[in-house]
Amino acid sequence: MIRLIVVEDDHLQAESLSEHLRRAFGDVHIQILRTESEFRDAMPALRAKVPDVVVMDVMLRWTNPRPDQPAMPADVVAGGYYRAGLRCAQLLFKDSQLRDVRIILYTILELSDLTRNDRSLPGNCTYLGKNSEPDALVRHIRARLRSPVRAQR
Amino acid sequence: MSTRQAVRRLIRAALDREGRGTVDELARVIAEATACEGAVLWEAPDELRGSANLSVAAIWLDAVWPTVTCRPCAADPITELALQTGTLAIPADLPYSTTRVYDQEVTAALPLTYTDGCRGVLTLLGGGELTADAFDTVVELIEIVPELRSSVRERRTLALVNSCNGILHDADVESRERPLSRERLSTHLSLMCAIAAEELKCAEVSILIEHALGRGARWRLLAVCGQSGGDHGEEIDGQYDLICSGVCGPEPLMQVRLLSGDQVIGLMRFRGTTGPPHHFTTTDLGLLSPIAALVSRYWQNWVHRWEICDENTSWRRLAAGMMSLNELLATAISDPTADPDYERRMATAAARVTQEVVAESVGVTLTRAPTDGQPTPPLARAGEPFRHTLPSPAGLTSRVLRTRHQETLTEAAALADEGIVPDFGWLLCTPVGFGQDVYGYMEAAGPAREAPANAAQVQTIIGDQLGLYRHLTDTLRELHRTRVELERTAASTADAMEDIKHQLASPLWAAVQRTDLLLLRDRLDTRMEPSLKAIRGLCRKAARVATSAGVFASLSRDEPLQPRSERLSCDELLGILISSAADAQLLCDANRSMRFVVESESIRTAFGRRLAVIDRSFLQQCVGNLLDNATKYGYDNTRVEITGELSSSRAAVLVRSVGHPMSPRDVERCRERNWRGDAACANVGEGSGLGLWIADRLMCAMRGRLSVEAVANTTLVRLSLPLA
Numbered sequence: 094m095i096r097l098i099v100v101e102d103d104h105l106q107a108e109s110l111s112e113h114l115r116r117a118f119g120d121v122h123i124q125i126l127r128t129e130s131e132f133r134d135a136m137p138a139l140r141a142k143v144p145d146v147v148v149m150d151v152m153l154r155w156t157n158p159r160p161d162q163p164a165m166p167a168d169v170v171a172g173g174y175y176r177a178g179l180r181c182a183q184l185l186f187k188d189s190q191l192r193d194v195r196i197i198l199y200t201i202l203e204l205s206d207l208t209r210n211d212r213s214l215p216g217n218c219t220y221l222g223k224n225s226e227p228d229a230l231v232r233h234i235r236a237r238l239r240s241p242v243r244a245q246r
Numbered sequence: 247m248s249t250r251q252a253v254r255r256l257i258r259a260a261l262d263r264e265g266r267g268t269v270d271e272l273a274r275v276i277a278e279a280t281a282c283e284g285a286v287l288w289e290a291p292d293e294l295r296g297s298a299n300l301s302v303a304a305i306w307l308d309a310v311w312p313t314v315t316c317r318p319c320a321a322d323p324i325t326e327l328a329l330q331t332g333t334l335a336i337p338a339d340l341p342y343s344t345t346r347v348y349d350q351e352v353t354a355a356l357p358l359t360y361t362d363g364c365r366g367v368l369t370l371l372g373g374g375e376l377t378a379d380a381f382d383t384v385v386e387l388i389e390i391v392p393e394l395r396s397s398v399r400e401r402r403t404l405a406l407v408n409s410c411n412g413i414l415h416d417a418d419v420e421s422r423e424r425p426l427s428r429e430r431l432s433t434h435l436s437l438m439c440a441i442a443a444e445e446l447k448c449a450e451v452s453i454l455i456e457h458a459l460g461r462g463a464r465w466r467l468l469a470v471c472g473q474s475g476g477d478h479g480e481e482i483d484g485q486y487d488l489i490c491s492g493v494c495g496p497e498p499l500m501q502v503r504l505l506s507g508d509q510v511i512g513l514m515r516f517r518g519t520t521g522p523p524h525h526f527t528t529t530d531l532g533l534l535s536p537i538a539a540l541v542s543r544y545w546q547n548w549v550h551r552w553e554i555c556d557e558n559t560s561w562r563r564l565a566a567g568m569m570s571l572n573e574l575l576a577t578a579i580s581d582p583t584a585d586p587d588y589e590r591r592m593a594t595a596a597a598r599v600t601q602e603v604v605a606e607s608v609g610v611t612l613t614r615a616p617t618d619g620q621p622t623p624p625l626a627r628a629g630e631p632f633r634h635t636l637p638s639p640a641g642l643t644s645r646v647l648r649t650r651h652q653e654t655l656t657e658a659a660a661l662a663d664e665g666i667v668p669d670f671g672w673l674l675c676t677p678v679g680f681g682q683d684v685y686g687y688m689e690a691a692g693p694a695r696e697a698p699a700n701a702a703q704v705q706t707i708i709g710d711q712l713g714l715y716r717h718l719t720d721t722l723r724e725l726h727r728t729r730v731e732l733e734r735t736a737a738s739t740a741d742a743m744e745d746i747k748h749q750l751a752s753p754l755w756a757a758v759q760r761t762d763l764l765l766l767r768d769r770l771d772t773r774m775e776p777s778l779k780a781i782r783g784l785c786r787k788a789a790r791v792a793t794s795a796g797v798f799a800s801l802s803r804d805e806p807l808q809p810r811s812e813r814l815s816c817d818e819l820l821g822i823l824i825s826s827a828a829d830a831q832l833l834c835d836a837n838r839s840m841r842f843v844v845e846s847e848s849i850r851t852a853f854g855r856r857l858a859v860i861d862r863s864f865l866q867q868c869v870g871n872l873l874d875n876a877t878k879y880g881y882d883n884t885r886v887e888i889t890g891e892l893s894s895s896r897a898a899v900l901v902r903s904v905g906h907p908m909s910p911r912d913v914e915r916c917r918e919r920n921w922r923g924d925a926a927c928a929n930v931g932e933g934s935g936l937g938l939w940i941a942d943r944l945m946c947a948m949r950g951r952l953s954v955e956a957v958a959n960t961t962l963v964r965l966s967l968p969l970a
Binding site: 104105127154157158159160174 | 780784833834835836837838878879880881882905906933959
């Protein structure tokens with residue numbers, strides 16, 4: 094069974110996306126993570142069961158408000174919400190057990206927006222615009238699943 | 247009591263009765279003590295140098311005194327005899343015509359030796375023979391007259407010094423209030439000269455002060471008393487250069503230096519005589535030393551006060567000048583492009599200020615730094631031109647521009663090399679710049695041998711100030727250009743946003759309408775209906791964002807928003823609120839269990855039959871933005887309530903939500919553009935701070951009002967709507 098993680102804070106998009114992927118892959122386990130804090134909280138679980146592919150939104154809210162929520166980490170305060178997905182990708186890439194997980198940055202932003210100011214994407218990432226056809230994401234995931242893991246260090 | 251004691255007491259008592267007892271008074275008392283009609287005290291001052299010429303040291307004649315005493319008189323043979331023999335001499339067999347002094351017959355002549363070693367004679371006049379008592383007295387006088395003369399002269403010296411000190415002290419006290427003018431000071435010093443002249447029987451007493459300015463005469467007449475008068479501003483040429491002598495030339499002359507340390511700062515000069523002894527002695531010269539020391543000391547005090555006063559005046563002028571430059575700058579700053587000749591006008595004003603503050607600078611120029619290595623003519627000038635030629639590329643200005651250090655030239659050869667006209671004695675060159683940038687240089691020149699004390703500092707201040715001005719105006723011009731460019735860019739961005747709004751909103755509203763049509767059909771798949779409603783909600787949200795872009799564009803261009811107001815009934819208002827709440831509910835993640843509720847009864851109670859005068863799309867935009875915020879910042883498992891409220895003059899729609907508490911500062915500023923509350927930033931992350939700002943602007947455009955209240959974790963936003 095393929096294990097997919099979808100990191101998406103828009104529940105409408107997350108629902109339609111997961112339904113589309115289920116139709117495309119059939120035997121698939123999809124876990125939806127809706128905020129950056131939820132993603133961080135899920136890291137131990139991801140280490141226990143390493144996903145095959147992570148579909149990562151980039152502009153990602155930190156959390157849904159709740160009275161007892163913990164303080165925002167300093168790197169999140171400094172980096173802001175606009176590139177939260179890249180931060181999450183970096184967390185995976187820097188994790189010794191998760192660094193080989195394939196990540197697809199699936200965002201409405203252009204690739205040039207992400208690489209502005211000479212920034213490069215984390216080594217295990219590829220990019221796909223949300224304005225592409227839904228099947229494009231499926232093809233992309235299949236290609237990722239076939240390709241050998243060769244993360245840049 | 248012996249005869250000697252009696253004579254001494256007699257003479258002292260007589261002298262003490264005279265307030266200003268002089269040696270002439272001594273002669274009078276001697277004459278009276280010896281019952282003679284006159285007495286003459288002679289001295290042979292040059293005897294030690296080989297000359298036995300006697301001259302009159304003091305005289306009193308009962309009949310003609312003091313009218314005849316102003317002219318010298320030759321000694322008679324009896325007097326000469328007394329000097330030669332060293333004994334008392336009387337006119338025994340000599341003819342009458344040869345034994346007369348000042349037309350008075352000689353009675354006797356007594357040889358004297360004064361206390362300073364100089365020999366002399368006391369000649370008694372009146373004719374006839376001495377009585378026995380007078381003879382005894384005369385014998386005693388030979389012993390005591392030198393001592394008495396010395397005593398009288400010492401007392402006179404002390405009195406003169408005290409008088410001079412008193413006059414100088416009075417002038418000094420007067421000058422403490424405000425430094426004396428040179429004219430007023432001359433009056434005081436001339437009075438002192440008059441007293442000295444009277445005491446020393448001198449025809450003219452004057453004080454000369456070193457004339458520091460100019461390359462011509464060295465001395466300037468400061469004060470004078472006596473026969474020649476004189477202009478106090480007169481410049482004295484070199485013939486009066488320093489002489490310090492007892493007797494000089496055909497006319498008696500003595501001069502004493504006025505010193506400041508080892509430096510000669512002036513002269514005190516005595517010329518001609520008005521009475522005996524008709525010459526100046528070394529004793530007289532010695533008398534002048536304490537007076538000259540007093541004059542020197544007080545003069546230095548006055549000069550110091552003048553310098554302080556001049557310095558204060560100089561700083562006041564500089565402050566006033568800087569204010570005028572600042573005003574010029576302020577005018578230029580108000581519109582950096584308005585005055586194309588600003589640089590020249592500022593430079594001219596700065597040159598004029600420099601010349602006014604440094605009073606001894608006769609000419610000041612300001613020149614731009616050469617751009618291609620070649621010197622350029624001055625940008626601005628004040629006063630007289632002082633260069634024959636443009637500065638040499640390898641000369642002073644080049645060094646100053648290279649080193650950025652001020653430099654002064656005073657050597658005649660160096661000045662000539664720079665092309666400075668001969669009348670000028672100093673040239674001061676100062677860089678004009680800011681930080682490492684040097685924009686030009688300032689030159690000032692004057693006739694004195696040295697640059698004035700304040701010149702370097704004043705020019706440095708003005709040069710730095712000009713550099714700062716230049717930096718400021720350059721920066722402002724750049725800012726002005728940037729602002730114009732930004733305004734142009736902002737205008738084109740606003741145009742683009744406006745265009746995007748039109749292009750986006752139309753198809754989105756068309757999609758909404760199409761979806762509405764589908765939803766109106768009777769038979770819909772049970773899964774289809776919520777999906778269509780979600781699509782409609784998404785389209786409405788997208789259309790609202792597009793409208794926000796249009797509003798943002800208008801507000802960025804400071805254009806007033808133009809509401810298309812219509813009268814909405816309570817039901818129409820409820821329709822807008824319910825559809826907004828439904829959209830918010832659909833767009834909110836169901837897992838969060840937030841509920842968006844419109845309290846219809848409350849709305850109906852508040853509005854009743856009243857009609858709200860509002861722009862429908864504006865209200866949809868406002869409510870949509872508020873519900874978006876409630877979704878973003880509200881806690882899970884809470885209700886977002888939309889209710890109505892009626893006050894005395896208005897009806898309002900209230901949106902109440904529970905979530906992160908707002909601080910008082912957030913409540914105060916949350917309607918500002920791009921304001922984001924601390925809790926919003928620290929806990930959620932997303933958001934741009936535009937939603938409430940746009941809602942507030944839209945409400946204002948409809949003559950409504952948006953207000954925010956926060957109590958603990960409950961936030962209440964009130965939309966007060968204008969009623970028909």
